[in-house]
Amino acid sequence: EKGNHRHFMEKEIHEQPIVVAQTLGAYLDPLAETVGLPPCDFDLAAITRIQIVACGTALLAGHVASYWLESLARIPVAIENASEFRYREPVCGPDALLLVISQSGETADTLAALRHARAAGQKVAAVVNVPSSTMAREADLLLPTHAGPEIGVASTKAFTCQLAVLAAFAVALARLRGTIDAEAEAAHVRMLTEAPAAMNAALALEAPIQALAQPLSRAQDILYIGRGPDFPMALEGALKLKEISYIHAEGYAAGELKHGPIALVDEHMPVIVIAPSGPRFEKTISNMAEVMARGGQVVLISDAAGLAAQAAGTMAAIEVPQVPSFIQPLVMAVPVQLLAYHVALAKGTDVDQPRNLAKSVTVE
Ligand code: F6R
Secondary structure: OOOOOOOHHHHHHHOOHHHHHHHHEEEEEEEEEEOOOOOOOOOOOHHHHEEEEEOOHHHHHHHHHHHHHHHOOOOEEEEEEHHHHOOOOOOOOOOEEEEEEEOOOOOOHHHHHHHHHHOOEEEEEEEOOOOOHHHHHHHOOEEEEEOOOOOOOOHHHHHHHHHHHHHHHHHHHHHHOOOOHHHHHHHHHHHHHHHHHHHHHHHHHHHHHHHHHHHHOOOOOOEEEEEEOHHHHHHHHHHHHHHHOOEEEHHHHHHHHHHHHHHHOOOOEEEEOOOOOOHHHHHHHHHHHHHOOOEEEEEEEOOOHHHHHHOOOOOEEEEEEOOOOOHHHHHHHHHHHHHHHHHEEEEEEEEEEEEEEOOOOOOO
8 A cells, every 4th residue: 555655755745735734623623723632530720730751753742742742831941861760760740740742652652651650640642643553542632643544664644743743732721821922822722734735745855855865865964953943853864864765864953063973073074054034943954064164064954045145165955945934844854764764775874674674662
């Protein structure tokens, strides 16, 4: 059932505009321009803090969401790997919400965190793709993604559907808490409604990204940098690349580069710079200039305004559609996934079944 696609991963990347629209359709009322959440038996408005726990790509969706939850709902967010959560003594309580995120709903470490919090009397919300999964059954509030079955081991469409649900959740929580008004809610609904078309436009980047795949596939190591929500996108780019192409890759907050990792940069080290135009652009571009001054080969992923300002001297520039910063991560996910996919193809690795990895990690 790969259709005319070579791999499930490619098919699932291309399905994203449709499944993200499907997922948003379960939360947004486009006529009333409001966000609705599934019913739950506790008072969400009484929540004063959120702990996000997940693994891998799902954790990175949570990392992106932390920016939305803080800026829109003004709610403090802590994030932890599910595998590390158990080694903390989390300060649970009825005013705190544990938010778990999982495609499979079966990841052992994430499930253990859910059970730990519930045993301590804390409410748990779960963003889950498999409706019949254990996490979906055990959560107090189920926030489903509607990505459909994800077959490729590397998570793609589940990730963007998680982002869609988390963005809608942040807007809904903000309304409940009174930190945004109805007008702002409507504006955010309109922005989210634009996301699938912008993601579709981003799929057209396949050709320029393919052209980069050969030179990048010869690299030993690749760095990804970004600021704000582009930082978790840098982490996601690096995770996806190492997972399917076996090239060593790391994501860094752009401003952290000069605190150590810039020592690695030379003419053999490509650096992927994720820098859409906007308030964070100038600072990330100055980090990019530091990389170029040391001979680093830069691939700049930005929008038309960003590239018009700063594409000179880069190895390549990838132009993503210009969208409001709120929905930028959903759109940015597409080139990041395509880059990993095409570099892996150039290397000839088994994209859908990368070595050593399982789709669902049910041991701790
Ligand atoms: C990366 C990837 C993994 C999963 C992680 C969590 O592409 O697929 O990092 O995201 O194993 O799995 P779920 O979401 O099923 O809990």
